[in-house]
Amino acid sequence: MSFQDAFDRGFAAVKQYVDKAVADAVRRVDAIEQRGVPVSVTSAIIDRDGALVLTHSDGSTKSLGVVVGKDGVDATGKDGLGFDDLTVEHDGERTMTLRFAKGDTVKEFPITMPVVIDRGVWVEAKAEGYAKGDGVTWAGSFWISQKDDNADKPDGGDGWRLSVKRGRDGKPGKDGELKAVHPVKVG
Template sequence: MKEKELSLLMKGMAPVIGALISKSVQPLVDRLAELEQQIADMPVPKDGRDGVDGKDGSDGKDGADGEPGQDGKDAEPVSAEDIAKAVAEYLAANPPAAGKDGRDGIDGKDGAVGADGKDGAPGMNGKDGAPGRDGADGKDGVGLADAIIDRKGVLVLTMTDGRVKELDVVVGSDGTDGAPGKDGSAGRDGFGFDDLDLIEGEEGVSLRFVQGEASKDFALPVVFDRGVYREGGTYRKGNGVTWGGSYWIAQKDDPSKPDTPDSGWRLAVKKGQNGKDLTK
């Protein structure tokens, strides 16, 4: 134990040891006080006559040495726990006056960051935001502006964007006369046309050739808007539909559902991003 710690311990023990000594000698003090009181209560004796001086006695012989006294018992060892217990009992019986509040201690260092807590339960669905603004208008689609058959019998189409497309020959030129053949059986009447009309039906645009009461339709592979795609509907090459917010154009007859592998549809106009909520 260091000297400073021993000094502090002795200062703490001094009142306890003093109290123990006072408690031990108190019966002797009380007894002495009692005897002093008895002596004080005795009558004062009167002086008697002086007696005759006696003769001096002869010196006595030295007495024999007494037997050695018994060794004293060793004091019981006192441990730090005993001292602490005695100090605690003394302080409990004689509590010191309350001291003034000490100064605040220095703040401790921040502890290490704790582990992430578990995810909380999903919150309630928020309210729907205000509708976003309308997206910008898409580019106009290309349609059929005119269709004619030139002198060579070629079908010529004029598109709405100004482009001109020449298709296959629909009316052939006259061939040279062949050798007279054998008379065959009566064949069917040949088909020419007396009238040509552009027909816009439910499935698209067609050219209709008419001869008398007979007619023949030729579908034109041009973009024809069919509205929103309907599963199970019949579509042909050139039909345009909206699906999933985008615009699709059929690349073949009887295509499957848009936005599926090898569907036969081509994405023409992609869906725009959602508009942001209007802030007040």
């Protein structure tokens, strides 16, 4: 068998395989369409004119119109905001604010972090109350506020959650008395 004959046979086998695979795919797409199942979007591009063009699983395309204007200006005619216009502000506690500003256009996105902040010993007269996530010490235990503007006493109600329970008092020494600890001199 000559090289050309072997090549022709191989090419014919590959062509037969590809033709069968394409025919099977077409039959499957036809079966899906007959069941009323919509074809899916396989890709999307923005063409040179700024139009969004979708390609479907059946090979068809659909232009959704212009989504980007000329020279980087969006379809509304206003310049968009980007990373160059971004500043991040931190309030020193739980909130970080992403602030985009360009000229008169300002957009802010506050992000509150779910962290516990230790506020020390619980104070009954705190005017604004405790915020959700504030932690306080009361009666030897550590409590975390479960709501904002919480002026309730941390005693196991629904406004507070016990985080660390107070331990028992220690036992007296061998002779029952506490003894002063003398400093050790190094010399």
